[in-house]
Amino acid sequence: xxxxxxxxxxxxxxxxxxxxxxxxxxxxxxxxxxxxxxxxxxxxxxxxxxxxxxxxxxxxxxxxxxxxxxxxxxxxxxxxxxxxxxxxxxxxxxxxxxxxxxxxxxxxxxxxxxxxxxxxxxxxxxxxxxxxxxxxxxxxxxxxxxxxxxxxxxxxxxxxxxxxxxxxxxxxxxxxxxxxxxxxxxxxxxxxxxxxxxxxxxxxxxxxxx
Amino acid sequence: xxxxxxxxxxxxxxxxxxxxxxxxxxxxxxxxxxxxxxxxxxxxxxxxxxxxxxxxxxxxxxxxxxxxxxxxxxxxxxxxxxxxxxxxxxxxxxxxxxxxxxxxxxxxxxxxxxxxxxxxxxxxxxxxxxxxxxxxxxxxxxxxxxxxxxxxxxxxxxxxxxxxxxxxxxxxxxxxxxxxxxxxxxxxxxxxxxxxxxxxxxxxxxxxxx
DNA sequence: TGTGACATCCCCTAAAACGGGGAGTCCGCA
DNA sequence: TGCGGACTCCCCGTTTTAGGGGATGTCACA
Numbered sequence: 001x002x003x004x005x006x007x008x009x010x011x012x013x014x015x016x017x018x019x020x021x022x023x024x025x026x027x028x029x030x031x032x033x034x035x036x037x038x039x040x041x042x043x044x045x046x047x048x049x050x051x052x053x054x055x056x057x058x059x060x061x062x063x064x065x066x067x068x069x070x071x072x073x074x075x076x077x078x079x080x081x082x083x084x085x086x087x088x089x090x091x092x093x094x095x096x097x098x099x100x101x102x103x104x105x106x107x108x109x110x111x112x113x114x115x116x117x118x119x120x121x122x123x124x125x126x127x128x129x130x131x132x133x134x135x136x137x138x139x140x141x142x143x144x145x146x147x148x149x150x151x152x153x154x155x156x157x158x159x160x161x162x163x164x165x166x167x168x169x170x171x172x173x174x175x176x177x178x179x180x181x182x183x184x185x186x187x188x189x190x191x192x193x194x195x196x197x198x199x200x201x202x203x204x205x206x207x208x209x210x
Numbered sequence: 211x212x213x214x215x216x217x218x219x220x221x222x223x224x225x226x227x228x229x230x231x232x233x234x235x236x237x238x239x240x241x242x243x244x245x246x247x248x249x250x251x252x253x254x255x256x257x258x259x260x261x262x263x264x265x266x267x268x269x270x271x272x273x274x275x276x277x278x279x280x281x282x283x284x285x286x287x288x289x290x291x292x293x294x295x296x297x298x299x300x301x302x303x304x305x306x307x308x309x310x311x312x313x314x315x316x317x318x319x320x321x322x323x324x325x326x327x328x329x330x331x332x333x334x335x336x337x338x339x340x341x342x343x344x345x346x347x348x349x350x351x352x353x354x355x356x357x358x359x360x361x362x363x364x365x366x367x368x369x370x371x372x373x374x375x376x377x378x379x380x381x382x383x384x385x386x387x388x389x390x391x392x393x394x395x396x397x398x399x400x401x402x403x404x405x406x407x408x409x410x411x412x413x414x415x416x417x418x419x420x
Numbered sequence: 421t422g423t424g425a426c427a428t429c430c431c432c433t434a435a436a437a438c439g440g441g442g443a444g445t446c447c448g449c450a
Numbered sequence: 451t452g453c454g455g456a457c458t459c460c461c462c463g464t465t466t467t468a469g470g471g472g473a474t475g476t477c478a479c480a
Contacts, residue, residue, distance in 0.1 A: 124342040169466085178429055187468085199408065390461095394457085
């Protein structure tokens with residue numbers, strides 16, 4: 001069974017180009033190509049393709065919006081963004097909206113086809129330029145964990161429960177220790193994390209954790 | 211000029227295998243291979259390789275720790291993790307520690323070499339299995355912001371300052387409003403976000419934000 | 421054998437936050 | 451023109467935290 005694909009791209013030239021690339025692959029069948037998100041949204045559910053190739057910049061409804069809508073209709077729909085934009089903002093928005101892959105338009109045809117196969121197989125795919133942005137995002141989050149890392153196991157627990165909204169007494173009950181002990185931990189946590197209070201610790205913790 | 215690579219992998223068989231793969235590439239030179247993070251940490255600075263291939267599971271110092279240390283010594287050091295583990299926790303930790311690539315050991319040799327080239331060129335590289343985990347991470351972040359979204363601008367501000375560790379009085383001063391008003395916002399925020407207190411709100415907020 | 425990290429508990433005082441009200445002003449939308 | 455939302459402030463009494471001490475015991479590592 002061939003993997004079915006639909007293309008959504010407003011530029012006719014580029015659209016044809018993508019369709020042509022797909023046509024070269026014996027294991028892939030291009031069902032249709034649309035020029036707008038609105039049209040795609042109307043017709044894709046009936047076609048039920050395995051994978052959608054979506055331009056991020058579309059007239060009218062944006063590609064990101066379209067992704068979100070498609071995902072709403074069919075949470076399992078696999079979508080690959082194809083775009084010239086490499087700005088972090090758009091990448092993350094698209095990923096959050098539900099895209100499984102993200103390619104830059106300059107990617108070689110072979111990578112496009114590989115991506116379709118990867119995504120079809122339940123994987124994900126990114127151009128190395130895109131992967132770089134994603135990695136950078138994590139690096140920014142990086143230098144911090146040093147501080148959260150050297151919390152003792154018990155301190156971690158307490159911080160976790162704190163973030164979950166429990167008050168000292170409840171934390172004490174759950175860990176079967178006294179409120180005073182919880183207090184001591186919080187004091188130590190704040191010291192170790194170089195923050196002024198548990199609020200900041202919780203914020204930092206979440207930030208570092210994921 | 212050949213791209214220089216160092217391998218850090220405790221299993222002698224796998225280590226040899228990686229070195230062999232690298233040897234097949236005319237544009238890559240493997241300078242050395244180490245069996246432990248400690249040894250790598252001692253000798254890598256002198257070798258100054260372009261890229262380090264690092265096993266994530268090492269006896270003694272973990273690969274993640276080793277990455278963090280190498281990055282501390284040389285922030286520009288490019289590192290690719292090579293591992294059998296695909297758990298989200300480890301992936302993110304490694305990326306945060308400073309890894310630029312993340313491959314599973316089952317990756318084909320050609321991908322290993324491509325990754326070295328990608329990373330050398332300032333890009334990044336992930337196996338599609340790893341990319342998938344990363345993508346899933348973003349998908350989880352996606353649907354959530356619904357709750358944080360319908361906070362009023364002022365409420366957002368307050369929540370932000372709260373997360374930064376300011377107490378009500380300080381927040382009031384900064385926004386030029388009274389403590390009581392801040393209190394009112396916090397009450398409303400907690401209601402809108404369906405949480406019991408500001409701690410939980412801060413935790414949820416960070417989680418949804420990024 | 422001592423030093424240090426960890427886990428546990430205690431005291432006191434003062435500061436901060438909570439809970440649950442009420443109550444004005446705008447402003448826009450119907 | 452009335453309704454709702456956002457923004458602002460206030461009161462009361464109670465609970466929770468903060469701040470800054472001190473204390474004990476275990477366990478590991480040197």
